[in-house]
Amino acid sequence: MKFLDEAKVYIKSGDGGGGSVSFRREKFIEFGGPDGGDGGRGGDVWVEAVNGLNTLIDFRYQQHFKATIGTHGMGRNRTGANGSGVTLKVPVGTQIFEEDRETLICDLTEEGQRYCLAHGGNGGFGNAHFKTSTNQAPDWANPGLPGEEKTLWLRLKLIADAGLVGLPNAGKSTFLASVTRARPKIANYPFTTLHPNLGVATVDEREFILADIPGLIEGAHEGVGIGDRFLGHVERTRVLLHLVSAQEEKVGKAYKTVKHELEAYGNELTDKPEIVALSQIDVLDEAELKKKTKELAKACGKTPFQISAVTGRGMTEVLRALRDVIVEENSEEKPAKVPKLRHRDMVVTDEDNGEDEADDQP
Secondary structure: OOOOOEEEEEEEOOOOOOOOOOEOOEOOEOOOOEOOOOOOOOOOEEEEEEOOOOOOOHHHHOOEEEOOOOOOOEOOOEOOOOOOOEEEEEEOOEEEEOOOOOOEEEEEOOOOEEEEEEOOOOOOOOHHHHOOOOOOOOOOOOOOOOOOEEEEEEEEOOOOOEEEEOOOOOOHHHHHHHHOOOOOOOOOOOOOOOOOEEEEEEEOOEEEEEEEOOOOOOOHHHOOOOOOHHHHHHOOOOEEEEEEEOOOOOHHHHHHHHHHHHHHHOOOHHHOOEEEEEEOHHHOOHHHHHHHHHHHHHHHOOOOEEOOOOOOOOHHHHHHHHHHHHHHHHHHOOOOOOOOOOOOOEEEOOOOOOOOOOOOOO
16 A cells, blocks of 8 residues: 555535425415425535554545535425535544645544534525514525535644654664564665654563654755655654664764754754664674764764664663653643534544534534
């Protein structure tokens, strides 16, 4: 399955059904009066975060989503049926933006979370609704209100506990493959990793999710190489693991190159806790290892871990360091303030036992 983390869709909610103009005409009933029913409500367009998806590839083949219109009212006070809604099923971590790609509509970070993107139009009143003591035979009815239509952008940001960053060939995919059951493509050429990969690492019976993103090079924030488009996938992480390959001639410069790209990208990536590790140390002798470790420590201001995914050296220690930061960050995290939304706008099905009152007519 191909990885797609951005998609453009067009949605339209259903129009409301029109009210009916009808009069009761039966034998022996002299003044039957109006009996036109109301039109049905148009269907809504919803988005729902579901488990089992990790890409937006489905929206490459279908970009238009339209709910059905409400049925028109009929005589004998028959109300039209409501239109059927449509639901866009997206991976957990999907953000919905307006057409300008900047205005955030909603951020679905939990499985089962739902949001109404477009409300269906209300059905029109039939002429029976307008009967009064002074107007016993109204001969008009309301048309149904039109539904909403808009173009939206879906943007996926994978939800992981730790993110792997570094230059191409820093050993990120090898690290991920050695500590998880993920099987990313591994080869000795730039940009082997073309899309983010996820894996579940386990240390001391505790699990956490690792995200490996394509390598950064100098000028990535300006679009050089693959650019920084995938850095959004590490925005939600608790900690960054910065890998610097021991094969780099100048490990300090390699570290600063990636650090500069993270700072240029912004979005508080540089404020996240960072663990630095010198990877692929199995290719160095002890003297060279000591020299490069000292150089990297001077560049990052802390003692880096020394790891080798091939021999397993230092892997447990760095995993424990990641685990400790994740546990600490989770314990210190305060519940975010949730903006007040109408019940019909947003529903978390786990909390309301799957009951959704959004389709009730006002």
